[in-house]
Amino acid sequence: MARIICITNQKGGVGKTTLAVNLTIGLALEGLDVLLIDGDEQGTATAFTELRANYDKDPPGKARYTVVSLHGAAIRSQVRMLASKYDHIVIDVGGRDSGSLRAALTVSNVLLVPCAPRSFDLWGVDQTADLVLEARETNEKLQALAILNGADAQGKDNSEAKAALADVAGLTLVPCHIGRRKAWPNAAAIGLSVLEYWDGNREGCIKAREELACLFKFLYGLPVLQIAEQPHTCIHCHQPAREHDSNGMCMTPDGKTFYTELTKGRL
Ligand SMILES: Nc1ncnc2c1ncn2[C@@H]1O[C@H](COP(=O)(O)OP(=O)(O)O)[C@@H](O)[C@H]1O
Numbered sequence: 001m002a003r004i005i006c007i008t009n010q011k012g013g014v015g016k017t018t019l020a021v022n023l024t025i026g027l028a029l030e031g032l033d034v035l036l037i038d039g040d041e042q043g044t045a046t047a048f049t050e051l052r053a054n055y056d057k058d059p060p061g062k063a064r065y066t067v068v069s070l071h072g073a074a075i076r077s078q079v080r081m082l083a084s085k086y087d088h089i090v091i092d093v094g095g096r097d098s099g100s101l102r103a104a105l106t107v108s109n110v111l112l113v114p115c116a117p118r119s120f121d122l123w124g125v126d127q128t129a130d131l132v133l134e135a136r137e138t139n140e141k142l143q144a145l146a147i148l149n150g151a152d153a154q155g156k157d158n159s160e161a162k163a164a165l166a167d168v169a170g171l172t173l174v175p176c177h178i179g180r181r182k183a184w185p186n187a188a189a190i191g192l193s194v195l196e197y198w199d200g201n202r203e204g205c206i207k208a209r210e211e212l213a214c215l216f217k218f219l220y221g222l223p224v225l226q227i228a229e230q231p232h233t234c235i236h237c238h239q240p241a242r243e244h245d246s247n248g249m250c251m252t253p254d255g256k257t258f259y260t261e262l263t264k265g266r267l
């Protein structure tokens with residue numbers, strides 16, 4: 001029976017789709033069968049998956065998963081029907097459609113609410129928590145979690161947001177957060193998860209992986225996230241790294257350089 005996670009926040013731009021696709025790919029990289037349900041009318045998870053499928057060459061270890069677009073009560077009926085066919089189901093529920101969210105909450109094991117570290121972005125979390133209490137009347141074991149995403153490198157906003165989230169009745173704060181790092185949008189822009197992506201900012205890429213791994217371990221109890229073994233392959237030109245200069249730079253016809261070493265990563 002699939003373990004079902006639903007990711008939501010009424011706010012847009014807090015990282016719902018980003019976390020949904022990265023968790024999906026992390027599970028798929030572990031060899032698990034994953035169904036990603038795009039429950040947002042905007043269809044970002046579907047567009048991301050199409051981008052990934054159309055990526056000119058498969059990056060090494062590219063994980064496969066199934067994506068379907070579902071809304072409203074169809075989320076409940078389809079999840080009930082499909083739960084026995086997958087190891088995991090990840091549902092990306094858009095902010096505004098409370099019908100979809102209500103349906104998703106009745107069939108999910110876990111709700112994950114990503115929040116940005118800005119006080120005004122916490123608005124709406126209370127309403128989500130109310131829906132959780134309502135859903136628990138029929139889905140008693142629903143676990144509801146909040147995670148700080150896009151956390152600042154420094155400053156008080158993170159701790160203030162964490163304190164505010166910890167105070168929301170019905171939600172548990174995940175004990176690790178995800179920082180604001182370019183690796184997330186950069187990887188998504190080419191249809192990859194941060195687990196499959198490297199660029200010149202190695203430290204940022206590694207941090208993004210480590211932070212995802214921490215969430216992954218908390219959610220799934222899996223010790224590490226692994227990417228397929230094919231060390232030192234350029235994700236831009238797909239040639240072995242020895243084809244590149246000593247810094248791993250790959251020169252493209254349009255004159256751009258990419259730092260493209262892809263190493264096997266057990267975090
Ligand atoms: N931790 C992060 N660091 C930097 N950018 C992020 C992070 N999480 C998400 N983003 C970026 O923020 C934007 C909105 O994220 P998205 O997942 O589409 O939000 P939502 O689905 O909640 O509307 C995207 O460009 C995404 O790449």
Ligand SMILES: [Mg+2]
Nearest residue numbers: 016017040044
């Ligand atoms: Mg989205």
